[in-house]
Amino acid sequence: MAIGATIHTFDVQLADTDRGVYEDYSLRVARHPSETDAYMLTRLLAYELEFTEGVAFSEGLSSTDEPAVVVRDLTGRITGWIEVGAPDAERLHYGSRLADRTVVYTHRDPAKVMAPWEGKRIHRAEDIRVYSFDPGFIESAVPLLERRNTVTMTVTEQVLYLDLNGTTLTTTIHEHELG
Template sequence: MAIGATIHTFTVQLADVDRGVYDELTLRVARHPSETDAYMMTRVLAYCLEFEEGIGFSEGVSSTEEPAVLVRDLTGALKVWIEVGAPDAARLHYASKLADRTVIYTHRDPAKVAAPWAGKRIHDADAITLRSFDVGFIDAAAALLERRNTMTLSITEAQLYLELNGTTLSSGLHERGVE
């Protein structure tokens, strides 16, 4: 018998000073058995860091036609394609053609994530952003995960301050292009 997804809940106090976004979120996140805690934590942070009207999680690792997180406008049109992890060049090419904006959040070494894209055809590659965190930040946050999580996330001047289940962590939010 197949193991089903594990549901994690996050009560989030979000204060993104850089974008002027302040909100309280309640997220129900399904973690597929093949998904690591680090990937799920990166997915939750990507959701928070890109939070705007119309944002949502896709069906996750089982969905090959959608990113981990996406933003749609009121008509249902895709505005932002938000990948998590290390997508291949073909997927980025496809995403960049479909969405107004494409961004990748990774919990891995960004240089190693971007290396396979070199010399590959990626539509509007100079407009795609790759975001990462300080080494060890995602692993430290993933180690704190519970089924029910209380989280405060503050972002100011590209610095993240995360309180997760009573433990405080911080990281820079690093950004680089895809080209």
Template sequence: MAIGATMHTFEVQLADVDRGVYEDLSLRVAQHPSETDAYMITRVLAYCLEYEEGITFSAGGVSTGEEPAILVKDLTGLITAWIEVGAPDAQRLHLGSKRADRAAIYTHRDPAKLLSAWRGKTIHQAEDIRFRSFDSVFIDEAVRCLTRRNTMSVSVTEGQIYLELNGTNLETQFSEHAIE
């Protein structure tokens, strides 16, 4: 018998000053058995940093052949944003960039290794893809704070992220990278 997903809840207060987005979110996040805690917290942060009307997690929690980890659809069902988490391959980025108006990547992995793996590969409008990475120490500290039921406050100002997760305060600045 296959092991099922573990459900986590996040009560999030989001204040993204950089984008003018202020929301209270109740997220039910299914963690796939193969998904690490670091991947899941990166996925939740990416959801918050990309939050807009129509955003949703993919059905399985992790990227599948048909969908990224997070996507945004308009009212007609068209994909407007393709948001990858972790270490997607160049072919997935190419597909996502072609299928959506915009694409983004959020990772907790070494961005230099990802950029190296993508170098020389065909990626549709690579220069327009937003690629952000989080400091691994920040992600590790956030993972230590995770429980099945989480309260979280995410504030973003001038690229600085202030995270309060279950009573622990963390901060980091995400790094932006250009895909060549």
């Protein structure tokens, strides 16, 4: 019998002063058995940092034709293609052709993530942004994860203040360009 996804709940207070987004909401996040905690946490942060009307988690690892996080308009058209981790150039090309905005959030070394894309055909590569966090930030937050979580996240001038279950961590959000 296959092992099912583990459900994590997050009660979130988001204050993104850089974008003027202030929301309180609850999320249920399914972590696939093959998904690491670091990947799931990065996926959660990507969701929060891209929070807008129409944002949603996709089917995740079981869906090969959607990113980890997707933004749809009221007609269902994909307007935001948000990858997590280290997607290949073909996925970025596909997502950039489909959506108005394509970004990647990674918990890995961004130089190593972007190196395989060099010389590959990626639609509007100059418009794609890769976001990373300070080394060790994700690794410090992972042990704080529980099945039921309380998250307060504040973003000011590209600095992320994350309170996860009573422990506060801080990181700069680093932006990298492909072009």
